[in-house]
Amino acid sequence: MPVPHDIEAETELWDTFAESAFKDDAEPSFCWTQYAGHGPGPELLGNPRSVLEIGCGTGRALAFLARSGVEAHGVDLSPVMVKKCSERWADTGATFDCGEVLEWLADCQTTYDAVYSIFGAAWFTDPSRLFPLVAARLNPGGVFVFSQPPAIPGAYGPQGMYKGGFAGKAMFTYRYSYKPAVWERHLRRAGFTSVEADVVDAPTPGHIGTLLVRAWSAA
Numbered sequence: 001m002p003v004p005h006d007i008e009a010e011t012e013l014w015d016t017f018a019e020s021a022f023k024d025d026a027e028p029s030f031c032w033t034q035y036a037g038h039g040p041g042p043e044l045l046g047n048p049r050s051v052l053e054i055g056c057g058t059g060r061a062l063a064f065l066a067r068s069g070v071e072a073h074g075v076d077l078s079p080v081m082v083k084k085c086s087e088r089w090a091d092t093g094a095t096f097d098c099g100e101v102l103e104w105l106a107d108c109q110t111t112y113d114a115v116y117s118i119f120g121a122a123w124f125t126d127p128s129r130l131f132p133l134v135a136a137r138l139n140p141g142g143v144f145v146f147s148q149p150p151a152i153p154g155a156y157g158p159q160g161m162y163k164g165g166f167a168g169k170a171m172f173t174y175r176y177s178y179k180p181a182v183w184e185r186h187l188r189r190a191g192f193t194s195v196e197a198d199v200v201d202a203p204t205p206g207h208i209g210t211l212l213v214r215a216w217s218a219a
């Protein structure tokens with residue numbers, strides 16, 4: 001049974017996040033994990049001419065790719081975040097759209113060499129609806145890569161999560177958590193021909209690792 005996403009309420013929540021997470025003095029940077037400088041880098045995207053980041057947040061990863069000559073486009077639910085990104089990263093050539101990822105992808109006519117999410121929309125969106133839409137926007141041989149925290153053992157599927165404390169107005173999102181083998185099954189079902197899902201260990205033993213998933217469309 002699908003969870004009842006309230007996109008208007010989620011937009012308000014992410015607008016609040018944008019006000020605190022966006023730092024005007026931050027520089028472009030690209031990291032799949034929650035630990036700066038840890039884990040693999042943009043090479044996981046192959047050598048793309050064009051990329052789409054879904055749930056691009058602060059836009060730092062897109063700015064990094066745009067500066068290295070990639071045609072870099074992002075979509076994010078938060079109008080506040082998209083306004084900040086569009087102004088801050090204008091000189092890099094990265095471009096940004098505001099939209100809910102499922103609606104935006106359903107309307108999109110462009111295809112990309114790579115689509116990716118770093119703790120972004122792939123974490124907050126039902127994979128059975130998202131993955132077929134992503135697959136349709138990839139060029140032949142294109143890659144879809146995403147990272148996010150691994151599932152907590154025994155807690156699988158959509159996980160409701162309050163934001164901003166447990167008193168006052170109820171603000172919450174849903175995050176989607178599965179074991180790596182289940183992510184792989186979702187991706188194959190969406191038409192990806194080759195898939196890999198693993199957990200990258202944290203730099204400190206016993207700390208939270210990072211789920212890293214890659215899927216390729218047929219060449």
Ligand SMILES: C[S@@+](CC[C@H](N)C(=O)[O-])C[C@H]1O[C@@H](n2cnc3c(N)ncnc32)[C@H](O)[C@@H]1O
Nearest residue numbers: 014055056057058076077078100101118120124
């Ligand atoms: C944890 S933050 C982004 C992390 C990002 N990698 C960064 O560096 O800022 C998650 C982002 O996903 C966006 N998001 C959440 N649900 C979304 C949806 N359904 N469609 C598009 N964007 C979404 C939020 O607005 C937010 O900016």
